[in-house]
Amino acid sequence: MSNDHELVPVTKALPGMVLSDELLDSHGLVLLAKGAVLSEAIIASLGRHQIDMVPVARVEAHRAPDGAAVQARLDFLFRRHARDGDSDSDWAGHLLRRYVEDYRLERQVAP
Amino acid sequence: MMVTFDDLTAGLDDLPSLPAVVMELLGSIDQEDADLTLLAKKVALDQALTAKTLRLANSSAFGLQVKVTTIQQAMTFLGFQATRNLILAASMTGCFPSGRCPAFDDKAFWRLSIATAACARVLARHMHFNQDVAFTAGLVHGIGRLVLVTRYPERYDAVLRECARADGDLLETERALLGIDHVLAGRALAEHWQFSDTLRQAIAFYGQPDMPGAGFLATIVHVANAVAHALDLAGDADEVVPPVSSVAWTALGLSEEAWLQVFRETELQFEEMTAILLA
Numbered sequence: 001m002s003n004d005h006e007l008v009p010v011t012k013a014l015p016g017m018v019l020s021d022e023l024l025d026s027h028g029l030v031l032l033a034k035g036a037v038l039s040e041a042i043i044a045s046l047g048r049h050q051i052d053m054v055p056v057a058r059v060e061a062h063r064a065p066d067g068a069a070v071q072a073r074l075d076f077l078f079r080r081h082a083r084d085g086d087s088d089s090d091w092a093g094h095l096l097r098r099y100v101e102d103y104r105l106e107r108q109v110a111p
Numbered sequence: 112m113m114v115t116f117d118d119l120t121a122g123l124d125d126l127p128s129l130p131a132v133v134m135e136l137l138g139s140i141d142q143e144d145a146d147l148t149l150l151a152k153k154v155a156l157d158q159a160l161t162a163k164t165l166r167l168a169n170s171s172a173f174g175l176q177v178k179v180t181t182i183q184q185a186m187t188f189l190g191f192q193a194t195r196n197l198i199l200a201a202s203m204t205g206c207f208p209s210g211r212c213p214a215f216d217d218k219a220f221w222r223l224s225i226a227t228a229a230c231a232r233v234l235a236r237h238m239h240f241n242q243d244v245a246f247t248a249g250l251v252h253g254i255g256r257l258v259l260v261t262r263y264p265e266r267y268d269a270v271l272r273e274c275a276r277a278d279g280d281l282l283e284t285e286r287a288l289l290g291i292d293h294v295l296a297g298r299a300l301a302e303h304w305q306f307s308d309t310l311r312q313a314i315a316f317y318g319q320p321d322m323p324g325a326g327f328l329a330t331i332v333h334v335a336n337a338v339a340h341a342l343d344l345a346g347d348a349d350e351v352v353p354p355v356s357s358v359a360w361t362a363l364g365l366s367e368e369a370w371l372q373v374f375r376e377t378e379l380q381f382e383e384m385t386a387i388l389l390a
């Protein structure tokens with residue numbers, strides 16, 4: 001599989017994702033053309049066609065993020081939510097910070 | 112000299128107004144017998160507005176199986192309320208002139224508003240709340256800033272410069288230098304433009320969702336606004352994540368896995384919508 005697309009489980013597919021290849025049903029008929037944009041309705045219908053995985057284009061070239069630069073920007077954005085501050089009063093801000101860090105730095109998150 | 116509330120409301124008539132047909136749509140919210148065919152025809156007379164509305168209706172966020180090509184069709188497939196909100200979004204993003212207040216970055220303002228709208232829509236789906244109302248509320252939550260920029264460009268320029276210099280709180284700086292803040296200005300404009308009570312409440316309370324009577328929409332917009340700042344989508348070098356209410360955060364009750372999906376979906380819809388609305 002090349003670098004510009006990836007296979008994602010239908011359960012992880014999101015509206016807005018773009019198909020990187022045509023999608024065939026179990027009889028070999030074309031369900032969706034290459035380049036089709038997924039919507040909620042389309043994703044729901046894939047389940048009905050017993051399709052488990054969809055090939056989608058990666059959002060931008062999927063480079064590993066430059067961890068240090070990303071972390072520095074996040075530290076700046078969250079400068080009013082000090083990591084070691086009195087976390088009792090700002091725990092929601094802390095959670096948002098942790099989740100956005102996990103998201104940007106692509107840390108593995110336990111389901 | 113400080114600006115008074117009366118001074119502010121007296122000048123609302125001088126503000127750029129929404130197209131007449133959009134005002135009419137806003138006024139017809141509670142009208143059971145609104146003549147949709149006639150309204151659709153009136154909107155269709157404005158070609159730029161129609162084109163923007165239809166591109167938005169056909170974007171993946173709305174998940175239509177068929178492409179709609181007329182306002183009438185959009186109303187049939189998406190419903191009257193959803194279409195009305197799209198027309199409002201399409202008309203508002205082009206309605207305020209830019210450039211009179213150098214420190215105000217109107218592109219960044221709309222990018223933040225659209226990011227908040229996209230996130231509010233995603234959150235509303237998780238909460239089984241009306242997604243169209245959440246989208247519109249997210250889009251208009253900061254509209255008071257446009258009132259201040261348009262009415263008092265030089266003085267608002269000074270507010271923004273001071274805020275950037277001291278890395279201060281925007282609302283506090285507005286109150287200290289101007290005497291009023293953008294939440295108050297937003298409430299005044301929402302009343303003047305005859306926004307629904309629900310939207311007015313969201314504009315008034317998005318910064319204080321814990322206040323009694325703030326309503327759940329204010330909770331959604333509060334968190335969506337914080338997420339939009341945290342995802343750094345406005346493209347503002349001085350970006351800062353505002354306070355996040357623990358009460359509002361808890362009320363949404365989402366797991367970390369759900370939040371990461373919300374972030375991803377918000378970014379995808381944001382890209383698509385900015386391409387349409389800020390074209």
